[in-house]
Amino acid sequence: MRHGRLGLLLFLLPALGHAEFEFDFDVERYERKPYEVSGYLQGTFEHFLLDRDSALYALNFPDGQRRDFQRYRATGNVSGQYRWDNTTLNGRLHAEWRDDVFGSGDDVTVQELYLNHRSSDRLSAEMGKRTLRWGTGYAWNPVAFLERPKDPTDPDLTREGFVLAQAEYVRSFAGPLRTLVLNPLILPVNDDLNEDFGADSALNPAGRVYLLYRDTDIHLTARASGSRPGALGIALSRNLAPHFEVHAELAGFGRRELTVVDDDGTLGSRDARSTDVLLGLRYLTQGETTWIAEYYRNGAGYTRQEIRNFFDLARESGEDPRAQRRAAQARASGYGAPQVMRDYLYLRVRNNEPWDLLHWAVGGTAIVNLNDGSASLIPELSYTGIANLELRGRLATLTGGQNTEFGERQNDWRLEFRARYSF
Amino acid sequence: MIRSIRARFAAIILLAILGCGPLWAVDADALLAEVDQRMQPGALEMYRKIINVEPDGRSREFVLYTVRSGADSMAAVFLDPASERGRSTLRLGDNMWLYIPDVGRPIRITSLQSVVGGVFSNTDILRLDFSVEYTATLLEDDGEQYVLDLQARGPDVAYDRLKMWVDQQTRTPAKIEAYAATGLLIKTLEYSRITDFGDGIVRPAMLETTSPLQRGYRSVMLFSGIARRDFPDEVFSLSYLPRIGDLRR
Numbered sequence: 001m002r003h004g005r006l007g008l009l010l011f012l013l014p015a016l017g018h019a020e021f022e023f024d025f026d027v028e029r030y031e032r033k034p035y036e037v038s039g040y041l042q043g044t045f046e047h048f049l050l051d052r053d054s055a056l057y058a059l060n061f062p063d064g065q066r067r068d069f070q071r072y073r074a075t076g077n078v079s080g081q082y083r084w085d086n087t088t089l090n091g092r093l094h095a096e097w098r099d100d101v102f103g104s105g106d107d108v109t110v111q112e113l114y115l116n117h118r119s120s121d122r123l124s125a126e127m128g129k130r131t132l133r134w135g136t137g138y139a140w141n142p143v144a145f146l147e148r149p150k151d152p153t154d155p156d157l158t159r160e161g162f163v164l165a166q167a168e169y170v171r172s173f174a175g176p177l178r179t180l181v182l183n184p185l186i187l188p189v190n191d192d193l194n195e196d197f198g199a200d201s202a203l204n205p206a207g208r209v210y211l212l213y214r215d216t217d218i219h220l221t222a223r224a225s226g227s228r229p230g231a232l233g234i235a236l237s238r239n240l241a242p243h244f245e246v247h248a249e250l251a252g253f254g255r256r257e258l259t260v261v262d263d264d265g266t267l268g269s270r271d272a273r274s275t276d277v278l279l280g281l282r283y284l285t286q287g288e289t290t291w292i293a294e295y296y297r298n299g300a301g302y303t304r305q306e307i308r309n310f311f312d313l314a315r316e317s318g319e320d321p322r323a324q325r326r327a328a329q330a331r332a333s334g335y336g337a338p339q340v341m342r343d344y345l346y347l348r349v350r351n352n353e354p355w356d357l358l359h360w361a362v363g364g365t366a367i368v369n370l371n372d373g374s375a376s377l378i379p380e381l382s383y384t385g386i387a388n389l390e391l392r393g394r395l396a397t398l399t400g401g402q403n404t405e406f407g408e409r410q411n412d413w414r415l416e417f418r419a420r421y422s423f
Numbered sequence: 424m425i426r427s428i429r430a431r432f433a434a435i436i437l438l439a440i441l442g443c444g445p446l447w448a449v450d451a452d453a454l455l456a457e458v459d460q461r462m463q464p465g466a467l468e469m470y471r472k473i474i475n476v477e478p479d480g481r482s483r484e485f486v487l488y489t490v491r492s493g494a495d496s497m498a499a500v501f502l503d504p505a506s507e508r509g510r511s512t513l514r515l516g517d518n519m520w521l522y523i524p525d526v527g528r529p530i531r532i533t534s535l536q537s538v539v540g541g542v543f544s545n546t547d548i549l550r551l552d553f554s555v556e557y558t559a560t561l562l563e564d565d566g567e568q569y570v571l572d573l574q575a576r577g578p579d580v581a582y583d584r585l586k587m588w589v590d591q592q593t594r595t596p597a598k599i600e601a602y603a604a605t606g607l608l609i610k611t612l613e614y615s616r617i618t619d620f621g622d623g624i625v626r627p628a629m630l631e632t633t634s635p636l637q638r639g640y641r642s643v644m645l646f647s648g649i650a651r652r653d654f655p656d657e658v659f660s661l662s663y664l665p666r667i668g669d670l671r672r
Contacts, residue, residue, distance in 0.1 A: 027470045027648040030486060030502050032671035038508050079524070083669065121655040133528030156526050170663070172656030178515060179660045210661065215518055217531070217661075239518065242579055243533045284533045358477055387483075388506045422506035 032083075039078035042420040046071040048411045051398075055311035055408040059327050062318040071100035077158060079112075086118040092131075094158065111160045124168050131161030134208060134221050135249055135278075136237040139346040139367075140296045140339070142251035142276035143233030145223040146187055146206055149338060152346060152367055153378060153396070162187050162194050181210035189227040198227025215239070221251075229254035243285075249278040258300060259333035261309040265316070267326055267333075274299025280346075287351070294346040301342035302335070304371060308403045310335045341405055343370035359385035367406075374400025374407045388422045451559035451571055454589065459552035461595050462626050466492045468670070469649040471499075473548075478639030487548070488671055490652070496659040497549050500667040511664045514549040517579045522664040529661045547612070547632070547644075553587075556580045567591055582609060593617055595626050610634040620649040 049068045050057055058064070079092045092112040098105055114128025135141030139152035148159050166185030172178065187204040189197050197204070204226040211218040219235040233251035240246055258272045280294035302310075310330055316323035334340065350363035364379040380394040396414040400407025473485040486503040495516045501507040509524040512532070520529040553559075557573035557580070564570075573585040582601035590597045599612040611634070614627035630644040657663060658670065 025470070025472050025645045025647045030470060030488065030671065032669070036668075038505060088669075121657045131527055133526065135528070136531075138530070156523065158525050158527075168662055170657045170660050172660060181660065181662050212515070212518070212661075215516065237531050239531055239533065239579075242517075242581055245531045245533065247531070282531070282533070358479065384506075388504055390506065422504075422508075 034084065035080065035082045037078065037080045038423065039076070040420050040422045042073075042075040042077070042418060044071075044073040044075070044416065044418045046073075046417075047415045049413050050410055051412045054410055055314040055403075056410040059314040059317045059324065059331070060410050062324060064318060066101065069101040071098065073098045077111075088116045090114055090116060092158065094160070109160055111158055122170050125166070126168075127165045129161050129163045130166070131159055132164075134219065134235070135233075136217060136219065136235040136247040137249050137278045137280055137294060137296075138282070138292050138348070139294050140249075140278055140344075141235075142249045142278055142296075143219065143221045143235045145221060145228075145231045145233065145251075146185075146204075152338060153365060153376065162197055164188075176214045177211060179210070179212040181208075183208040183210070194227075200227045202226030204228070225254055229256045243283065245282040247278075247280045247282075249276075251276045253300070256300070259330060259335075260302070260306050261313050261326075261330050261335070263305075263309055265309065265313045265323065265326065267330055272300035276300075288353075289349060289351040292346070292348040296339065296344045296346065298339060298342050298344070302340050304341075304403075307335075307341060307405060311403050311408050314408075339367070339369075341369055341371045344368065345370055359383055369400070369405045372400065372404040372407075374398070374404035376406050390418075390420045390422075392416075392418045392420075394418075449561050449564065449569065451561040452554065454561070454569060454594070455554045455557070455559040455571060455573070455587075456552075457594050458587075458589055458596060459554050461593070461624075463491060463550075463552065464624055465651065466653045467624075467649060468652045470647045471548075472645040472647070474643045474645070476641040476643065488668060490654055490658060490667065490670055492654045492656070492659060494555050495551050496656070497551065498659055498664065498667050499549065502668070509665075509668070511667045512549055513659060513661065513664055514551065515659060516551075519549060520661060520664065522661075524665070527665075529664050553585070557585060559587075562586075568597060593625060608635055610636075618646075622651050624649055624651070 047068065047070050050061070050066060052064065052067070074097045076095045077092065080090070082089045090112060091110065093108065094111045095108045096106065110129060112129055112131055114126050114130045116124060116126045118124040132144070132146050134144040134147070139150070139155050141147070141150065146162060146164070150159070151157060164185050164187040166183060169182040171180045173180070184205070184207040187194060187197065187206060188202075189195065189204060190201040204224065206223040207221070209220040215238060217237040221233040221235070223231045231251060231253045233249065235247070235249040237245065237247040252275050253273065255271055255273045257269045260268055260270050262268045276299050277297040278294060280292065283291045285291070310327070313323055313330065314327045317327050345368040347366045348363065350361060352361045354360065354362045361382045362380070364377065366375060366377050368375040376396060376398055378394050378396045380392060382390060382392040384390050394416045396416065398406045398409050398412060402408070468488070468490050471487045471489060473487070474482050476482045484503065485501060485507060487499045488502055489497065489499040491497045496514070498511065498513045500511040501509065511522040513520045513522075513529070519532050521532045522529045553573060557575055560572045560574070562570040562572050568591060569589040571587040571589060573587055575583050583604040584602040586600040586602070587596050588598040589595070595617070596614050598614070601609045601612070603609055610632055613631045614629065615631070616627055616629040617625065618628040619625045626649070628646045632642045632644075634640065654670070658667075
């Protein structure tokens with residue numbers, strides 16, 4: 001009898017397999033609703049192994065006792081949209097709770113909240129808090145004049161916008177110029193609005209022109225002098241072959257004052273009028289491995305002597321509280337920004353389903369400081385085998401000798417596990 | 424006078440030959456254009472469900488809303504699953520971009536990549552008219568199907584050569600084999616479930632793809648809600664990518 005049931009089951013198995021493909025497709029489920037809500041919940045665990053000989057360890061841990069620490073983070077990111085007629089209200093809320101050796105805290109940020117109104121197919125206007133994304137680069141965007149800094153080790157993270165008003169005019173053509181987009185805007189700064197964009201109150205007019213000309217993306221960007229110096233930029237992108245894309249950005253900035261640590265450890269400033277350059281490519285091999293390589297020239301970046309002076313000051317922090325205050329001030333004024341020196345190379349490699357491992361991806365990111373040879377190397381592994389859940393593990397290691405940018409950071413390595421559930 | 428009679432006689436013989444042989448009677452490029460017209464008749468909108476069936480039997484589903492205009496303009500937005508929702512892709516001729524809501528900026532992608540994994544590449548998902556990318560030659564006519572050999576018009580096309588079996592009754596493809604320039608078979612696409620979508624649109628509602636390069640995998644595309652609809656050219660621009668989903672009715 002048992003054999004009979006087994007036989008019947010074996011007989012039915014192919015039919016069951018076939019039944020799997022009798023798909024239904026209920027299109028009515030996907031009719032447009034007036035509102036949409038989506039987002040993710042994320043938990044992150046990080047373990048830091050500290051480099052007790054480094055300059056930034058001395059600044060962050062003046063007592064010199066700690067060897068390692070853990071950080072726990074819980075993040076929620078919710079996006080919503082409500083539509084009526086030709087107007088939409090869009091918002092994105094970011095909430096984070098964090099606990100580590102420096103203490104616990106939580107933070108809720110409205111990353112975006114703006115109204116968009118389309119008066120025709122070609123013309124629209126927006127007002128509110130909006131995150132702009134200008135440029136063609138992956139890790140860096142020198143022409144992104146109205147954005148908060150991007151983290152090149154995780155460039156896809158959401159970022160907070162600024163309050164602004166902008167218009168957009170789009171026109172399509174049949175000739176070599178296929179698309180034209182005009183995008184003027186203002187980003188006002190005063191004591192109550194966008195105060196972290198710059199100290200001086202100003203309207204900060206800016207704009208972008210986008211052209212798709214002979215299969216090449218061309219972005220022209222500009223920012224008038226106001227709360228920040230004036231700037232002009234151009235960004236290009238083009239597919240040279242179905243598997244090979246190249247991109248470039250060039251940005252020129254007006255005069256600005258840069259905080260520097262002098263040879264005697266005091267804080268001074270120097271004038272900087274810089275030109276930033278980005279050259280990059282994206283290449284897909286036959287084995288489905290994607291390579292992204294970028295060279296970035298930070299024209300106003302610190303020299304090796306200027307960064308050495310900062311590290312010397314940071315090392316004094318443990319013994320001299322005044323040095324600690326100056327070093328913390330220098331860090332807040334510019335030395336704490338990512339990629340503060342002049343020439344960098346970025347390399348990212350990613351292969352989906354290596355060795356036929358379903359839902360796994362393996363890859364790595366390297367950021368090399370070409371001025372001192374130090375580097376950040378981040379191998380990573382991710383798994384997406386459970387619907388809407390992504391698990392990611394990364395090991396961020398830092399290499400470099402004394403007085404090098406990555407060699408003087410507070411940790412030797414950082415191990416990170418992240419789970420993200422999308423809804 | 425004699426020369427004129429000879430010329431007329433030659434013309435009659437030539438017409439008789441052309442009239443007798445079906446292989447001679449079919450203009451392959453015109454047939455391919457007709458296939459395009461039946462598969463994607465002008466400006467339209469449609470919904471597609473992609474199911475990637477994995478070697479262990481598990482499957483993963485994606486739902487896309489797609490709009491199309493002219494011969495080389497197409498845009499699509501993911502409606503499901505939640506982890507992909509809002510991702511949009513745009514194709515203008517040989518140019519392809521991907522917009523990821525978190526990143527907020529369209530990036531250029533390559534046609535050979537796959538934004539959904541599985542056997543379908545971006546080219547399969549954002550397919551232009553075959554006649555835009557290929558020239559056709561008739562290989563065979565067995566009375567039920569025509570067999571066409573399609574050669575890529577330029578190096579930017581994802582598959583160098585296609586062999587297409589066309590159903591003579593519906594003038595839609597029944598099967599396509601895609602080959603690399605080396606002659607290697609990259610994938611096989613099989614169409615089925617001929618469906619009347621209304622408004623004169625009669626075409627397959629299911630496409631199944633396998634690849635000898637990805638053994639054990641199978642990808643299926645279901646078509647639904649195909650309807651004729653005109654869109655302004657401005658819809659097919661990078662600026663509009665975040666709003667493609669708003670076009671749904």
